[in-house]
Amino acid sequence: GENVEQHPSTLSVQEGDSAVIKCTYSDSASNYFPWYKQELGKRPQLIIDIRSNVGEKKDQRIAVTLNKTAKHFSLHITETQPEDSAVYFCAASNSGGSNYKLTFGKGTLLTVNP
Amino acid sequence: GAGVSQTPSNKVTEKGKYVELRCDPISGHTALYWYRQSLGQGPEFLIYFQGTGAADDSGLPNDRFFAVRPEGSVSTLKIQRTERGDSAVYLCASSRFGLDTQYFGPGTRLTVL
Numbered sequence: 282g283e284n285v286e287q288h289p290s291t292l293s294v295q296e297g298d299s300a301v302i303k304c305t306y307s308d309s310a311s312n313y314f315p316w317y318k319q320e321l322g323k324r325p326q327l328i329i330d331i332r333s334n335v336g337e338k339k340d341q342r343i344a345v346t347l348n349k350t351a352k353h354f355s356l357h358i359t360e361t362q363p364e365d366s367a368v369y370f371c372a373a374s375n376s377g378g379s380n381y382k383l384t385f386g387k388g389t390l391l392t393v394n395p
Numbered sequence: 396g397a398g399v400s401q402t403p404s405n406k407v408t409e410k411g412k413y414v415e416l417r418c419d420p421i422s423g424h425t426a427l428y429w430y431r432q433s434l435g436q437g438p439e440f441l442i443y444f445q446g447t448g449a450a451d452d453s454g455l456p457n458d459r460f461f462a463v464r465p466e467g468s469v470s471t472l473k474i475q476r477t478e479r480g481d482s483a484v485y486l487c488a489s490s491r492f493g494l495d496t497q498y499f500g501p502g503t504r505l506t507v508l
Binding site for chain 1: 399497
């Protein structure tokens with residue numbers, strides 16, 4: 282089955298700096314890669330996703346890149362703010378039919394220091 | 396519109412007891428997923444429903460776990476003879492048929508004493 286590795290496990294940055302979180306996946310058939318933000322005690326919230334037919338996607342301060350050959354994808358947050366502090370999870374999915382079950386990484390605790 | 400809801404938000408039970416966890420998906424979402432999240436880990440897939448049928452239950456850890464979705468909307472995750480290792484947050488997610496974007500509920504925190 283799919284295996285997703287995520288690094289780093291913790292990341293501390295100063296407000297205004299950029300943050301980068303990296304993930305690798307094992308199943309070359311995976312074709313959907315979402316990123317979720319989870320605040321303490323809250324539900325995971327989708328912040329951005331990318332599909333295997335594109336290499337990069339951007340939404341305001343957040344961008345995701347995908348390298349299918351190397352089987353890795355990354356989340357980039359620019360101009361970080363204290364409210365960006367949370368746990369971020371990457372995930373991968375192979376849409377075998379209509380089943381998009383997600384395999385998650387272990388998460389990255391991002392702390393943005395004011 | 397309303398998001399995915401789950402009840403109860405917290406459940407404390409004793410080892411050996413039976414529990415039921417409920418998920419109300421977003422209206423019109425035919426796909427429903429259950430995940431389990433242990434402390435400090437990412438969610439782990441348990442079971443996937445498309446409509447009323449369990450299309451993929453490969454993530455259920457053993458036969459003490461069972462889930463139903465009799466009318467293709469609300470789903471119930473049932474755990475028999477609970478063990479302390481079952482303690483975790485149980486998350487539910489839903490999506491439209493044929494679409495990959497999943498929306499999560501707030502989860503049920505299960506504690507087995």
